Amino acid sequence: xxxxxxxxxxxxxxxxxxxxxxxxxxxxxxxxxxxxxxxxxxxxxxxxxxxxxxxxxxxxxxxxxxxxxxxxxxxxxxxxxxxxxxxxxxxxxxxxxxxxxxxxxxxxxxxxxxxxxxxxxxxxxxxxxxxxxxxxxxxxxxxxxxxxxxxxxxxxxxxxxxxxxxxxxxxxxxxxxxxxxxxxxxxxxxxxxxxxxxxxxxxxxxxxxxxxxxxxxxxxxxxxxxxxxxxxxxxxxxxxxxxxxxxxxxxxxxxxxxxxxxxxxxxxxxxxxxxxxxxxxxxxxxxxxxxxxxxxxxxxxxxxxxxxxxxxxxxxxxxxxxxxxxxxxxxxxxxxxxxxxxxxxxxxxxxxxxxxxxxxxxxxxxxxxxxxxxxxxxxxxxxxxxxxxxxxxxxxxxxxxxxxxxxxxxxxxxxxxxxxxxxxxxxxxxxxxxxxxxxxxxxxxxxxxxxxxxxxxxxxxxxxxxxxxxxxxxxxxxxxxxxxxxxxxx
Ligand SMILES: Cc1ncc(COP(=O)(O)O)c(C=O)c1O
Numbered sequence: 268x269x270x271x272x273x274x275x276x277x278x279x280x281x282x283x284x285x286x287x288x289x290x291x292x293x294x295x296x297x298x299x300x301x302x303x304x305x306x307x308x309x310x311x312x313x314x315x316x317x318x319x320x321x322x323x324x325x326x327x328x329x330x331x332x333x334x335x336x337x338x339x340x341x342x343x344x345x346x347x348x349x350x351x352x353x354x355x356x357x358x359x360x361x362x363x364x365x366x367x368x369x370x371x372x373x374x375x376x377x378x379x380x381x382x383x384x385x386x387x388x389x390x391x392x393x394x395x396x397x398x399x400x401x402x403x404x405x406x407x408x409x410x411x412x413x414x415x416x417x418x419x420x421x422x423x424x425x426x427x428x429x430x431x432x433x434x435x436x437x438x439x440x441x442x443x444x445x446x447x448x449x450x451x452x453x454x455x456x457x458x459x460x461x462x463x464x465x466x467x468x469x470x471x472x473x474x475x476x477x478x479x480x481x482x483x484x485x486x487x488x489x490x491x492x493x494x495x496x497x498x499x500x501x502x503x504x505x506x507x508x509x510x511x512x513x514x515x516x517x518x519x520x521x522x523x524x525x526x527x528x529x530x531x532x533x534x535x536x537x538x539x540x541x542x543x544x545x546x547x548x549x550x551x552x553x554x555x556x557x558x559x560x561x562x563x564x565x566x567x568x569x570x571x572x573x574x575x576x577x578x579x580x581x582x583x584x585x586x587x588x589x590x591x592x593x594x595x596x597x598x599x600x601x602x603x604x605x606x607x608x609x610x611x612x613x614x615x616x617x618x619x620x621x622x623x624x625x626x627x628x629x630x631x632x633x634x635x636x637x638x639x640x641x642x643x644x645x646x647x648x649x650x651x652x653x654x655x656x657x658x659x660x661x662x663x664x665x666x667x668x669x670x671x672x673x674x675x676x677x678x679x680x681x682x683x684x685x686x687x688x689x690x691x692x693x694x695x696x697x698x699x700x701x702x703x704x705x706x707x708x709x710x711x712x713x714x715x716x717x718x719x720x721x722x723x724x725x726x727x728x729x730x731x732x733x734x735x736x737x738x739x740x741x742x743x744x745x746x747x748x749x750x751x752x753x754x755x756x757x
Contacts, residue, residue, distance in 0.1 A: 624689065
């Protein structure tokens with residue numbers, strides 16, 4: 268335990284981007300405080316360095332006999348195994364493969380796979396809190412999508428409402444193909460009981476697909492090995508760029524028997540045994556058959572490196588640490604008059620990870636996010652975080668629009684300005700000091716609301732811009748200038 272905590276402390280400060288400096292609107296150059304980890308996390312140095320070391324040996328994994336090809340292949344294979352054990356997926360029953368740059372490609376792919384696996388079932392249940400990436404792919408590929416509402420705690424939504432979920436399963440019975448559910452909301456950070464949901468799904472012959480985009484970096488995952496096998500997860504997807512390795516691929520972990528019941532979604536090099544002009548045979552070997560084309564080898568190895576580091580610390584320890592930070596932030600934000608937090612805030616009723624979304628009463632989300640950046644050098648996300656139905660549901664009473672108007676297509680530009688929140692989100696490198704900086708900034712914004720408002724202008728595009736502070740970010744970093752400087756030094 269001591270050793271693990273020691274690792275944790277060392278790793279927390281071993282990230283690229285923790286010392287980035289920017290000049291604020293008041294002319295002071297300060298350290299950027301990164302509270303946008305739910306969008307993308309910063310890069311773990313260990314992963315960055317592992318990728319850099321690999322480049323000396325970089326080669327295509329489809330080459331076989333030269334030294335570098337062997338090294339690249341061995342390490343690429345290790346990356347798959349490492350991720351399977353990270354999510355506790357039995358390697359005899361599950362495979363891991365990499366796709367695209369995030370979770371979205373994986374969810375689209377699995378929606379098509381599940382559709383074809385249980386062709387006679389045409390209904391998918393998703394929660395109302397899903398990111399669009401775990402809603403739209405099912406609408407487009409898999410059939411009729413039914414949205415399950417959330418538990419209500421004195422007007423604040425919590426996690427998925429299990430009673431309604433069961434009622435919908437009962438109502439549609441044999442038509443339900445699968446439940447697609449996020450493990451953790453990217454808006455409120457609220458954690459869903461995915462193993463209970465799996466048990467319920469399986470009792471109706473339905474499958475479960477878990478969107479693990481906000482889980483992998485924050486809490487332990489156990490896809491298989493439950494005493495009751497019905498609690499196992501059929502498939503899970505997560506993003507490398509949200510797991511401390513920007514540029515790495517998304518990972519899919521799925522039951523092999525589902526995948527092997529059909530031809531892989533994508534075909535091409537690397538996944539066939541024989542190709543003749545008139546026919547071809549797909550290999551039975553996992554994960555090769557699911558990975559057509561040359562994969563993102565450095566990205567996958569970098570991702571597995573970060574995962575390995577997280578596992579050496581222990582995801583239970585990382586989760587405990589984060590819960591403490593989130594609790595502290597929630598408690599402090601709750602004490603601020605004029606700031607409203609969305610979603611159930613009692614972590615004992617509804618545990619959270621990673622994200623807290625809020626608004627300052629009487630100020631638009633875009634204005635608050637701009638002031639946090641310009642005057643406090645705090646990076647946050649605002650608007651609807653690709654979860655429009657969920658965000659609108661939580662702010663509906665604050666909007667001047669009826670439910671019907673919101674569902675209609677043409678809502679004026681004012682809607683975009685009003686409909687949204689500010690999100691502060693955390694990663695393993697986030698500290699109590701970061702939370703204190705956020706609290707200090709919010710107090711300042713609440714106290715100087717009018718003064719700040721007068722400094723900004725709202726553009727036709729719905730974006731707040733400072734009237735006199737117009738930093739030229741291309742002077743901070745610009746790829747073309749970087750190339751010119753680099754060439755000049757050669
Ligand atoms: C819960 C959740 N699911 C899916 C996604 C989509 O992930 P990606 O952008 O990696 O495809 C995100 C991204 O924010 C997310 O937070």
